[in-house]
Amino acid sequence: MTLSVQWLTIAAMMSAGLGMGIVFDGYRIFSNALKFPRWWLPILDLMYWIAAAIVVFQLLYASNNGEVRAYVFVGLVIGIVVYHWLFHRMTVVLFHWIIQAGKAVLLFLKRLLHFIIVKPVYFMYNVLKFVLGxxxxxxIFIGNLVVQLMRPLWRLLMWLLRPLTRLLHKWLTPIWSRVSENSQLNKWMMNLKSIPARWMNWLRRK
Structure with missing residues (x-):
C-alpha cells in the first residue's frame, strides 16, 4: 500500500471522526428537545453506532479497499479529539439555534393559521349566530302579531258558526244518548277507564 493511500485513509478516518462527533451531539440535543422517553436512548445509541460503523466501513473501503490497519483507528481518534477540542461548543450552539429557530417558525405558522383560518371561521360563526338570533x-314577533290580528277574525268566525254548531249539537245529542245507553259500549268504556287503576295495583303487588 502506497504512502498516499495511507494518508488518504487517515484523512478519511479523521473526517469520519469529525462527522461522528457532529452527528452524536446533534442527535443527543434533538432527542432532549423532542423529549424522547428514557428507554428510547439505548435504542437510539445502538442505531447511531450501527450507522456510524456502516459509514466508516464505506469510507474505509473507498480509500484502501477495506483494509483495517492501526492508523485507521488513529485517524478516527484524531478526528473525534479535534472535533471535541475545536468544534464541539460551536456545534452545540448551532444545533440549539436551529431548534429555537424551528420553534419560532412553528409558532409563527400556528399564529398565521389561527389568523387566516380560525379567526374567520369564528367570526362567521358569531355572525351566523347573530343573524339567526x-x-x-x-x-316570534310576526307570529305573535299574526295571532293578535287573527283573534278578532276567529271570534267573528265562531259567532257566525254558532247557529251551525247549535244545530249540530241538537242533531248529535239524541245519537249520543242512544250510543251511551248501549250496555256493551258502557262496559267497554268502563274497562278502558279502569286500565290505569289496574296497572297501579299490579305495580304495588310487585
Missing part, C-alpha cells in the same frame, strides 16, 4: 326574534 335576529331571525328567530323577528319570526
Amino acid at each position: 335576529i331571525g328567530s326574534a323577528i319570526t
Whole structure:
C-alpha cells in the first residue's frame, strides 16, 4: 500500500471522526428537545453506532479497499479529539439555534393559521349566530302579531258558526244518548277507564 493511500485513509478516518462527533451531539440535543422517553436512548445509541460503523466501513473501503490497519483507528481518534477540542461548543450552539429557530417558525405558522383560518371561521360563526338570533326574534314577533290580528277574525268566525254548531249539537245529542245507553259500549268504556287503576295495583303487588 502506497504512502498516499495511507494518508488518504487517515484523512478519511479523521473526517469520519469529525462527522461522528457532529452527528452524536446533534442527535443527543434533538432527542432532549423532542423529549424522547428514557428507554428510547439505548435504542437510539445502538442505531447511531450501527450507522456510524456502516459509514466508516464505506469510507474505509473507498480509500484502501477495506483494509483495517492501526492508523485507521488513529485517524478516527484524531478526528473525534479535534472535533471535541475545536468544534464541539460551536456545534452545540448551532444545533440549539436551529431548534429555537424551528420553534419560532412553528409558532409563527400556528399564529398565521389561527389568523387566516380560525379567526374567520369564528367570526362567521358569531355572525351566523347573530343573524339567526335576529331571525328567530323577528319570526316570534310576526307570529305573535299574526295571532293578535287573527283573534278578532276567529271570534267573528265562531259567532257566525254558532247557529251551525247549535244545530249540530241538537242533531248529535239524541245519537249520543242512544250510543251511551248501549250496555256493551258502557262496559267497554268502563274497562278502558279502569286500565290505569289496574296497572297501579299490579305495580304495588310487585
